[in-house]
Amino acid sequence: MSPDPQKPGALPASEQATQQWSPEHDRAESEARGAELREELAITDERRAEEEEAKAEQAVADAQKAESKKERKRREAHERREAATAEAEQARAAAAGTPATSGDAATTAVSGAAVASPGRGADPKALAAASGPERAAAGTTAEVVEGPEKPELHVAAAFVGAFLFARILKKIAE
Secondary structure (H helix, E strand, O other), X not given: OOOOOOOOOOOOHHHHHHOOOOHHHHHHHHHHHHHHHHHHHHHHHHHHHHHHHHHHHHHHHHHHHHHHHHHXXXXXXXXXXXXHHHHHHHHHHHHHOOOOOOHHHHHHOOOHHHHHXXXXXXXXXXXHHHHOHHHOOOOXXXXXXXXXXXXXXXXXXXXXXXXXXXXXXXXXXX
């Protein structure tokens, strides 16, 4: 039983039984209840729309936060890269600025590369490669090769190497 006296069916059962019911009265009561249900449905739909709008606004705010975080990380990585490049340039400049030894002393000096390079033989290309960039021919220039930009590749390579090493040791131990 509804606490609202204006709603249909608000009368106690004893009073309802004493009233005369006609088809027009039933139809009017049904239409009133239908209108009331449609009103409640409209209110519920409006509330759902407001909740979906709030969720969409929250999603937009979260996306903006994530984007700003990614942008900040990208900017920091760019600054680290620039700092590393500047440091490398300074190191190159310092290395190039060291006083060079005379040509006779450079050819007679014993370096680790000259002593430890196996299989140099008499091949002029092998001699030029083993002698290093300071003794290379004047027409050739040394190219600086940068490594991959993703340090995860180094970690993955180390893991694969350790895995293969362990497998080889296991086979040897068997």
